[in-house]
Amino acid sequence: MEPNAGSDAAGIETRAEKRGNKWVLNGNKHFISNRANADVVMVMAKTDKAKGAAGVTAFIVEKGTPGFSVAQRQLTMAGPPEGQAELVFEDCEIPEENIIGGVGLGFKAAMASLDEGRVHVGAMSLGAAKRLLEMSVNYSKQRVQFGKPIAAFQAIQFMLAEMATEIYAAEQMVYNTAWRIDNGESLPTESAMVKLFASEMVGRVADKAVQIHGGMGYMAELPVERIYREVRVLRILEGTNEIQKLVISRSLLK
Ligand SMILES: Cc1cc2nc3c(=O)[nH]c(=O)nc-3n(C[C@H](O)[C@H](O)[C@H](O)COP(=O)(O)OP(=O)(O)OC[C@H]3O[C@@H](n4cnc5c(N)ncnc54)[C@H](O)[C@@H]3O)c2cc1C
Incomplete structure (x- = not known):
């Protein structure tokens, strides 16, 4: 994404201009993940200002290409220690063969990958939620207050039951949608539902996990607070x- 184009992905300002048999990229990207390991990056640029999404083209840019640099690390609430990156393209020359798909097809290609990406976020949410539930069950059996394990209190039991129920619902959504995509279906609506439900679900589960762990849930000694931030x-x-x-x-309304 770019500083002025996040949710409005078609509003990107990075330009690619054809000069001879090369394309010349100018612009900035920010919040970019995994740049520490990347030998190549995929960059969306406007090749036709007059067109919206249909004027966006995807380019492959290799590490070390003159005019391509990493401007700064952007540290996050919980992400990897190297953080996200701001990428800068200044008169960065790219050969024609580095275009993915074709001129003007970048946005379409990016949209086509969204279904899988959103189910992937659902799966990440599910995995984190299951781990939090497992830790919460174990902790509630071990932690003794008022002479009994806190698992004996109905308040704790109900939180565990709610966590497990939401996790089960998300699991069905993630697996069913992933299976249908694997079988060739295009599922933009269902993928959006999976991403929405599962990522909200893990937020609620993480909050309950902290609560069940009491003060220990807030301490860096246990992974609960880290997962709470990460999700x-x-x-x-x-x-x-x-x-x-x-x-x-x-x-629904179309
Ligand atoms: C850790 C991290 C890693 C990332 N990795 C990458 C990456 O590798 N590559 C990449 O390209 N991007 C990456 N991103 C960027 C990410 O995709 C954007 O942050 C995200 O799309 C939201 O854009 P924004 O931050 O500009 O928020 P904005 O679009 O400015 O949104 C701000 C708020 O306004 C709301 N909003 C905006 N438009 C509407 C609307 N039409 N209706 C209702 N509400 C609206 C949003 O929902 C949000 O609540 C990453 C971001 C983070 C935080």
Whole structure:
């Protein structure tokens, strides 16, 4: 994404201009993940200003290409220690063969990968939630207050039951949708539902996990507080949850 184009992905300002048999990229990207390991990056740029999404083209840019640099690390609430990156393209020359798909087809290609990406976020949410539940069950059996394990208190039992129920619902959604995509279906609405439900679900589960662990849930000594911070971004990545609701409601109202 770019500083001025996040949810409005077609509003990117990075330009690619044809000069001879090369394309010249100018612009900035930010919040980019995994740049520490990347030998190549895929960059969306406007090749036709007059067109919206249809004027966006995808380019492959290799590490070390003159004009391509990493401007700064952007540290996050919980992400990897190296953080996200801001990428800068200044008169960065790219050969024609580095175009993915074709001129003007970048946005379409990016949209086509969204179904899988959103189910992937659902699966990440599910995995984190299961781990939090497992830790909460174990802790509630071990932690003794008022002469009994806290698992004996109905308040704790109910939180565990709610966590498990939401996890079960998300699991069905993730697995069913992944299976249908694997079998060739295009499922933009269902993928948005999976992303929306599962990422909200893990937020609620993480909150209950902290509560069940009491003060220990807040301490860096246990992984609960780290996971609580890590899962927050799942409501923002891969299209914010407000954008998922737009996708879902548009399909209902079209
Ligand atoms: C840790 C992390 C890693 C990331 N990795 C990458 C990456 O590798 N590559 C990449 O390209 N991007 C990456 N991103 C960017 C991510 O995709 C964007 O942050 C996300 O799409 C939201 O854009 P934004 O941050 O500009 O928020 P904005 O679009 O400015 O949104 C701000 C708020 O307004 C709401 N909003 C916006 N438009 C509407 C609307 N039409 N209706 C209702 N509400 C609306 C949003 O839901 C949100 O609540 C990453 C972000 C983070 C935090």
